[in-house]
Amino acid sequence: MTQVKVSELEGKVVGLYFSANWYSPCTKFTNLLVNVYQQLKECSNINLGFEIVFVSSDEDLNAFNTYRSSMPWLAIPFSDLETRRALTQKFDVEGIPCLIVLLPNDDKLDTAVIKDGVELVYRYGVQAFPFTKERLDELRKKEKEKRDNQTLSSLLTHDARDVLSGHPSPKQVSVASLKGKTVGLYFSAQWCNPAKKFTPRLISVYKKIKQQLEGKDDEDFEIVFVSSDHNQVDFTTYFETMPWLAIPFDDPTIKALAKYFDIRGIPSLVILGPDGKTVTKQGRSLINLYKENAYPFTKTRIDILEKQMDEIAKGLPKTENHSGHRHELTLVPEGHGGGAFICCDCDEQGYGWAYQCLECGYEVHPKCVKPVRHDPEN
Ligand SMILES: [Zn+2]
Ligand SMILES: [Zn+2]
Numbered sequence: 001m002t003q004v005k006v007s008e009l010e011g012k013v014v015g016l017y018f019s020a021n022w023y024s025p026c027t028k029f030t031n032l033l034v035n036v037y038q039q040l041k042e043c044s045n046i047n048l049g050f051e052i053v054f055v056s057s058d059e060d061l062n063a064f065n066t067y068r069s070s071m072p073w074l075a076i077p078f079s080d081l082e083t084r085r086a087l088t089q090k091f092d093v094e095g096i097p098c099l100i101v102l103l104p105n106d107d108k109l110d111t112a113v114i115k116d117g118v119e120l121v122y123r124y125g126v127q128a129f130p131f132t133k134e135r136l137d138e139l140r141k142k143e144k145e146k147r148d149n150q151t152l153s154s155l156l157t158h159d160a161r162d163v164l165s166g167h168p169s170p171k172q173v174s175v176a177s178l179k180g181k182t183v184g185l186y187f188s189a190q191w192c193n194p195a196k197k198f199t200p201r202l203i204s205v206y207k208k209i210k211q212q213l214e215g216k217d218d219e220d221f222e223i224v225f226v227s228s229d230h231n232q233v234d235f236t237t238y239f240e241t242m243p244w245l246a247i248p249f250d251d252p253t254i255k256a257l258a259k260y261f262d263i264r265g266i267p268s269l270v271i272l273g274p275d276g277k278t279v280t281k282q283g284r285s286l287i288n289l290y291k292e293n294a295y296p297f298t299k300t301r302i303d304i305l306e307k308q309m310d311e312i313a314k315g316l317p318k319t320e321n322h323s324g325h326r327h328e329l330t331l332v333p334e335g336h337g338g339g340a341f342i343c344c345d346c347d348e349q350g351y352g353w354a355y356q357c358l359e360c361g362y363e364v365h366p367k368c369v370k371p372v373r374h375d376p377e378n
Helices: 024-042 061-068 081-090 117-128 133-148 152-156 193-213 232-240 252-260 283-294 299-314
Strands: 013-019 050-056 098-102 163-165 172-174 182-188 221-227 268-272 278-280 319-321 328-332 354-357
Touching (some): 024 050, 050 061, 050 081, 221 252, 283 299
Parallel strands (some): 013 050, 182 221
Antiparallel strands (some): 013 098
């Protein structure tokens, strides 16, 4: 094993990477970070000015060695528990993955340490380097401009393509024809397990919304499938089950959209308004909570639905015994369980009102509660 003197890191931008291979958000981020690291190392002017040091929370040396072998950077030796602990404490690391970026030659300590490296790498990739305030301000400004000027065409087309795939194949529909419609971007893939439940639900909701809108010529709704399928065949068979449009398989806009909307997991539904601006990235939760009533997904609409839900909640039992859970569940409003949750009954996202187990954190949608009477005889 090669050893590197700590003094060799002086003057460099150094990322302390707190991570462990037993936790999938870590391994997922590691893949991205390796990619970014390699791109930076290929730029000869950056190569020497940047390094990453892995600070492991792996369970044992074997796990550490396996994980470490996927990383092209340095690591604090696994045996050096004291340093690993000291670093975790010094930088207040509360959760992993965590990337602390230390900037060289900066007197003001608070600006010299960047704590949200994971966020920044997810958001800006290689562009985030060298993580200085100037660079980050510049990126945020560019991003804001891009969002202010966002249109359907800027999102969904590129120089070589201004059409989407329709049915039956090889029908094509121009992106321009979607202008003035509410559009859902559906990030999904056939291999994605949660999508197996959500896609049929979305299809049913889509058809109902289309029905509601029949005969109205001033508004319409459309969905565009943004596929991360592994191959053309999977894409085609999956898309055939969907009654809406799609960006062609493996199109370069797909990765760009996932990054732009910061899609961390699929399925995900981003809603764009008739002006092409983003209405919400919570389309999936809103569909799960309100079905076709969620349309057009605007804040005004959701406020009304939330007020209705608050009214309904007033009439619900404060506590409930749910079939399949041994503790009593308590009705809690939004924010009580940290806002968004995954319903333990239907496995779907939820937020707002929930029945929550105060003992173990088990949580279900109010609509998913299956009440059981406790017979005192038993
Ligand atoms: Zn549920
Ligand atoms: Zn419980």
